[in-house]
Amino acid sequence: MQGASIAIDDLACRRGDRLLFRGLSLRLRAGEALRVVGRNGIGKSSLLRIVAGLAPPFAGKVNAEGAIGLVDERPALDPARTLGEALAFWRQIDGAGERNGDLGRLGLEALLDVPVRYLSTGQKKRAALARLLGQEAGIWLLDEPLNGLDTHAAALAEALTAEHCAAGGIALIASHQPFALPGMATLALSDYTT
Amino acid sequence: MSGRILALLKRDLLRLLLGARGGGALLPVLFFLSVAMLYPFAVGPDAPLLARTGGGVIWVAALLAAILPLDRLVEPDLEMGQFDQWALRGISEELVIAVRVLAHWLSFGPPLMLAALPAAALLGLEGHTLLTVEIGLLAGTPGLAALGVTVAALTAGLRGGAALAGLLVIPMAVPVLIFGAGSLGAGGESGLALAAAASLVLLALAPFAGGAAVRAARN
Numbered sequence: 001m002q003g004a005s006i007a008i009d010d011l012a013c014r015r016g017d018r019l020l021f022r023g024l025s026l027r028l029r030a031g032e033a034l035r036v037v038g039r040n041g042i043g044k045s046s047l048l049r050i051v052a053g054l055a056p057p058f059a060g061k062v063n064a065e066g067a068i069g070l071v072d073e074r075p076a077l078d079p080a081r082t083l084g085e086a087l088a089f090w091r092q093i094d095g096a097g098e099r100n101g102d103l104g105r106l107g108l109e110a111l112l113d114v115p116v117r118y119l120s121t122g123q124k125k126r127a128a129l130a131r132l133l134g135q136e137a138g139i140w141l142l143d144e145p146l147n148g149l150d151t152h153a154a155a156l157a158e159a160l161t162a163e164h165c166a167a168g169g170i171a172l173i174a175s176h177q178p179f180a181l182p183g184m185a186t187l188a189l190s191d192y193t194t
Numbered sequence: 195m196s197g198r199i200l201a202l203l204k205r206d207l208l209r210l211l212l213g214a215r216g217g218g219a220l221l222p223v224l225f226f227l228s229v230a231m232l233y234p235f236a237v238g239p240d241a242p243l244l245a246r247t248g249g250g251v252i253w254v255a256a257l258l259a260a261i262l263p264l265d266r267l268v269e270p271d272l273e274m275g276q277f278d279q280w281a282l283r284g285i286s287e288e289l290v291i292a293v294r295v296l297a298h299w300l301s302f303g304p305p306l307m308l309a310a311l312p313a314a315a316l317l318g319l320e321g322h323t324l325l326t327v328e329i330g331l332l333a334g335t336p337g338l339a340a341l342g343v344t345v346a347a348l349t350a351g352l353r354g355g356a357a358l359a360g361l362l363v364i365p366m367a368v369p370v371l372i373f374g375a376g377s378l379g380a381g382g383e384s385g386l387a388l389a390a391a392a393s394l395v396l397l398a399l400a401p402f403a404g405g406a407a408v409r410a411a412r413n
Contacts, residue, residue, distance in 0.1 A: 052278075052282060053281070053282075054278050054281060054282075054412060055412070055413060067282075067283075068282050069282065070278065070279070070282055072275065072278075074273070074274050074275030074278075075274070075275070076274055076275040076278070076279045077274070078205070078209065078274075079270075079274070080209070089205050090279075092197065092198070092201035093198055093201055093280075093285070095197065131279075135283075
């Protein structure tokens, strides 16, 4: 997890024929967190997907050092399989061991036998956080991480992110809800729209 | 890396064989058998005619049965974000598609070859014809699997993608069908080799075409 960094230079993003933002440059070093804010459709998710390398930038350069973990509105867990099996699949892919402590903290232990399709939005979000923890990635990209979470789970997500940054990780958070994190900077994407 | 490939293959197989709501691997087999069962009803109990045309019917039924699971092959993973998560972990779309072709073939190829035994009995096929059909299916179904996954990747995310996928597979599967079913005629053994060759071409292309299609569908 040490040595994670994100460097963005003069980034521009286009969706269809609309230029969402341009001239965005920023640096994130190990242990830093940044929250991206802006109205709906301004390009918060697009920015995260560009940083993840899942979408090409329209202009500019992105350089991310370290493994990248992404949590967005799609949990990437097979709906037909039980939560335990779906998480076990990602543990195999990530080569991670059992992390019962994480499951207990996220309140997922009692749900392991439940097929993913029966889980609520918030439960799926917590399961996605468990998948993210197992990945042990240096860079966390969180797209609306608090959507569907109750107050207790939201506080837990904030605490997990704080621990991640304290351990030398980077968090880039797109959220229009307040996200309590010590030492977190805020980036308003509206400063970079045309 | 091999651990990851095994994990992917195990997951794909479980999903395709037991896929709770899609009927799993049973649906294509039952479809295949019902065609073999209906055909004698439709053309009448003319044993020589059935024996002469039965092999071709098995081939058509196998092709159509291979189309049934197409909508479950790529689309759900694209929709649920699995492909994004694999890409983040450095697992290429090509690898995922190659594994998926293997899993898709395992979930319908061998079951159809087994189901061809009762189908041959229903159609009154002779032993050596059945043997040619079985060898032909072994040579041709991998190509059908590769084609199915490629087309499923190309049509993933489109409205009416499942119906479109079926329509696209049929013309592209014609070479495999012609060579495979053609091998049943007198002196048609070379058809088996050509069916296998068509399969190999499709297998070689599938990971690259499918991988590119998945990446294109993501944007």
